Amino acid sequence: MSSFAPTSANPGTSAATKYDADDAEFFPGIPKIPFKVDAGPSETLVFKQYNPTEVIMGRTIEEWLRFSVCFWHTFRGTGADPFGFPTLKRPWDDGSNSMANAKRRVRAAFEFFTKLGIKHWTFHDRDIAPEGNNLAETNKNLDEIVELVQQLQTKTGVKLLWATSNLFAHPRYMNGASTNPDAHVFACAAAQVKKCMEVAKKLNAENFVFWGGREGFHSLLNTDVRSELDHMAMFFKMALAYKKKIGFTGTLLIEPKPKEPTKHQYDYDAMTVIGFLKNYGLDKDFKLNIEPNHTTLAGHAYEHDVVLASAFGLLGSIDSNTGSPDLGWDTDQFPMDHKHASHVMKVVISQGGIEPGGLNFDCKVRRESTDLRDMFISHIGAMDTFAKGLKIAAKVIEDGVMAKCIKERYSSYKNGIGAKIAKGDASFEELEKYVMEHGEPEMRSGQQENFESILNFYM
Incomplete structure (x- = not known):
């Protein structure tokens, strides 16, 4: 998981304000995406494999896959990278951190979800609402956006798969959040998660994710590893206690990643997180959100962490993306490999499904894919890939040949x-x-x- 890149000036306030009307259309000319069984290779705005009502092994494809769109890459991504300025300029986004701009982004997102036919979404707290000058103002901004989100969720039927707190982008978290050597920063992180968990409950989120983007170290010379791990465990125990106090029923998930932005992160891979949870007595209350792109960064096969987490009964959800191992960094690409998808779906079927988790597209279009239709085509291609992977996995399991060989x-x-x-x-x-x-x-x-x-x- 990674959050949005800093925004820069887009077409301008005057051009964006035409999208402020409640009935504004953000994706004109793009209808609700249909399933077309006889689609040709150049027809990329149709589903060729993903027929949501088709039944596979007793469930519909939609029920097996539980697709979700992530807000941060799809609606806050700008295409900026360490070597280049933003390239993705959306007509409704004026580049500001105003509340009006935040509301336009949210309305655009729900039109996108609806036209894509997807039933779930995910967000970081700071993706959907800007920070204010202090915590009270920040919380007020978030509450105002959440009110709009509630209306749109009710209107469209789209559900919140999970929420999470961005505890890595703000300068205060440069040395970590729950592992920060400054207790004041630890307190800021706790206050932020407290509010986000309240929002998650209000929006009926099915899960809540923790990603420790800066929970790690760059040098062991200035790091007390055991203290930091103890503090992180205490943070999770506080979150668990607050979950119970407010009656939030969603699953708490931890997302492993070996590096980036720190040199080494404490949630290195699935087995590292499982060991951490068992050591601190948290393995009955937390599960894992696995991102295969992170798995390959750890030097493992694409499906490795999905298999390991499931083997211990701790696979809770999947950030279904991929990367370019030859590059060596986290590229968050859309998954288009049928073999990778079939490996993942074989695990999901074998454990009886992924609910209340899902397959969240923690993916971003390439900075060169600048058209609005590219936002749809990328998701459609990934959804078709996993639908095909599901069908392949189901056939492998039904035939039983591989299972017989393993036995x-x-x-x-x-x-x-x-x-x-x-x-x-x-x-x-x-x-x-x-x-x-x-x-x-x-x-x-x-x-x-x-x-x-x-x-x-x-x-």
């Missing part, structure tokens, strides 16, 4: 000495005796290429 590979643990090991009834002494009597084991092939060939059959 056979571990069959030695079903009886004899293997069964005793699996049950925890064996000892070193007994196993030594077994080897003395039976000698060296046979060489058994791992058959990696065989498994890869089987999967390719379904592609």
